Amino acid sequence: METGSSVSAVRSQRVLIGEEILPALITIKDGKIHNILPDAGATRHTAGEVLDVGNSVVMPGIVDCHVHVNEPGRTAWEGYWTATRAAAAGGVTTIVDMPLNSIPPTTTLKNFHEKLQAAAGQCFVDTAFWGGVVPGNFLELRPMVQAGVAGFKCFLIHSGVAEFPHVADSDLHAALRQLQGTGSVLLFHAEKEVQQPLTYDGDPSEYSTFLRTRPDIMEMEAVRTVTELCLQYQVRCHIVHLSSAQSLKLIRAAREAGAPLTVETTHHYLTLSAEDIPSGATQFKCCPPIRDIANQGQLWSALRAGDIDMVVSDHSPCTPGLKRLDSGDFSQAWGGISSLQFGLSSFWTAASKRGFLLPDVVRLLCKEPAQLCRLDNRKGRLMPGHDADLVIWDPEKEFMVEEKMIHHKNKLTPYLGLTLYGEVKGTIVGGKLVYFDGSFCPVPLGQHILINQTPA
Numbered sequence: 001m002e003t004g005s006s007v008s009a010v011r012s013q014r015v016l017i018g019e020e021i022l023p024a025l026i027t028i029k030d031g032k033i034h035n036i037l038p039d040a041g042a043t044r045h046t047a048g049e050v051l052d053v054g055n056s057v058v059m060p061g062i063v064d065c066h067v068h069v070n071e072p073g074r075t076a077w078e079g080y081w082t083a084t085r086a087a088a089a090g091g092v093t094t095i096v097d098m099p100l101n102s103i104p105p106t107t108t109l110k111n112f113h114e115k116l117q118a119a120a121g122q123c124f125v126d127t128a129f130w131g132g133v134v135p136g137n138f139l140e141l142r143p144m145v146q147a148g149v150a151g152f153k154c155f156l157i158h159s160g161v162a163e164f165p166h167v168a169d170s171d172l173h174a175a176l177r178q179l180q181g182t183g184s185v186l187l188f189h190a191e192k193e194v195q196q197p198l199t200y201d202g203d204p205s206e207y208s209t210f211l212r213t214r215p216d217i218m219e220m221e222a223v224r225t226v227t228e229l230c231l232q233y234q235v236r237c238h239i240v241h242l243s244s245a246q247s248l249k250l251i252r253a254a255r256e257a258g259a260p261l262t263v264e265t266t267h268h269y270l271t272l273s274a275e276d277i278p279s280g281a282t283q284f285k286c287c288p289p290i291r292d293i294a295n296q297g298q299l300w301s302a303l304r305a306g307d308i309d310m311v312v313s314d315h316s317p318c319t320p321g322l323k324r325l326d327s328g329d330f331s332q333a334w335g336g337i338s339s340l341q342f343g344l345s346s347f348w349t350a351a352s353k354r355g356f357l358l359p360d361v362v363r364l365l366c367k368e369p370a371q372l373c374r375l376d377n378r379k380g381r382l383m384p385g386h387d388a389d390l391v392i393w394d395p396e397k398e399f400m401v402e403e404k405m406i407h408h409k410n411k412l413t414p415y416l417g418l419t420l421y422g423e424v425k426g427t428i429v430g431g432k433l434v435y436f437d438g439s440f441c442p443v444p445l446g447q448h449i450l451i452n453q454t455p456a
Contacts, residue, residue: 010058010390011039011050012058013039015036015058016359025050031432032387032431033386035384051426055394057392058382059391060362060380060391061366061389063096063370064343064365065095065312065373067314068098068100068315069097072115074103076409077317078408078409080118083095083315084444086341087341091393093387093391094127095125096127096128099129099153100132100153100161106132106144107132107164109147113147124446125446126387127448128373128375130150130151131145132154133154133167133172133175135167135168138175138178147450153240156189156191157189157193180233183236185235190240204331204332205280209331216246219246223242226239227261230259236262237259238264238372239261241264241265248308251263262310263310266337268284268290269296270311274289274291280325281328282324283325283413284337285323285330286314309364310365311364314339315338316335316337317409320410337413344391348421366379367381388428390427394425396421397421398423400418400419401418402416403416430445434446
């Protein structure tokens with residue numbers, strides 16, 4: 001079957017239906033899952049060509065709700081064409097684009113329309129969009145909600161780019177008052193500047209020097225602020241890329257008190273550790289930072305316990321020059337990790353060794369991210385009526401990450417050279433085969449998703 005084709009049915013010996021893996025045939029009609037038939041009844045399906053993928057696992061496509069595409073304005077870093085091809089190659093069928101690192105940022109209704117125009121005709125997978133909260137833009141929030149943004153992101157510390165300044169307490173109160181009653185969600189980069197008696201002298205090419213500049217207490221104080229606001233306003237709040245397990249006690253207490261709070265962590269916090277980062281390897285720099293192996297174990301325990309709801313990429317690419325590879329200076333390098341294409345495989349490589357099963361992958365990488373973005377009525381599960389978004393992959397297949405296979409615009413990633421399990425064979429978006437056996441559909445077929453509008 002050629003990429004770009006409409007798929008009428010997919011057959012596999014391993015279809016993940018709820019908590020079970022069964023031989024089944026998924027029938028597709030008008031871009032939606034029409035039915036899921038046990039293998040014994042699959043022969044009754046005769047309308048159109050059946051894509052038989054043998055023993056490959058078929059499950060819902062990944063929903064990655066934390067992706068920095070950077071277009072318009074910084075397309076040398078990434079862009080919709082390259083980002084969404086990388087997503088498709090990694091089994092991601094829906095991304096939600098962050099409001100910053102593009103110029104202009106998605107902080108006004110006008111800027112949102114400019115973002116939509118930039119993305120038009122370029123997306124190989126479905127794409128939704130976050131808005132941003134910055135000082136003084138609180139009156140823009142409701143118009144952006146009505147226009148279809150998935151929610152809003154803010155920073156409690158410098159964002160790294162001047163056009164997306166961090167907010168003060170007064171900005172947060174104004175924003176949360178605007179969001180009451182909308183059903184929308186406010187996402188927090190949960191780090192705050194704190195007064196520390198420590199000095200940070202040391203070799204800037206050593207990761208340990210950088211790590212001392214972003215201590216756990218910066219996250220803890222930010223999480224404390226978020227939980228108090230969430231309880232006060234009863235507006236959905238979400239902590240992005242939690243790296244420090246020390247904040248989990250605050251999160252549990254807030255939820256027990258009734259805070260409508262969700263939490264994500266990332267693939268790099270779960271699979272990479274501070275102890276293993278070489279000198280000068282600035283491709284590992286991100287904020288909050290990758291912490292030690294003991295902290296990583298606590299994050300995995302929190303995932304198992306349900307204290308962390310989902311796992312995302314936080315794909316935050318840049319040009320090689322911004323990573324300061326020539327000097328290896330962590331203090332000057334851009335903080336962001338490129339990982340969109342390898343999220344499923346890197347997660348499964350680590351999770352399977354810790355006893356996590358395929359239904360856990362669907363819950364953490366598909367179902368919960370879709371629910372955060374109010375897409376759970378159409379994304380994140382295999383069931384009739386949902387979008388026919390499927391990933392076809394081999395969890396047992398081992399491969400090494402090589403530069404030639406990377407579809408991100410810039411090939412710099414800490415996963416380069418690593419051996420992972422879980423090779424993606426094919427990706428179906430809205431019933432269209434957008435990626436299969438290393439080939440992409442000739443034209444982008446992904447749709448823009450405006451959250452408050454009835455899907456076509």
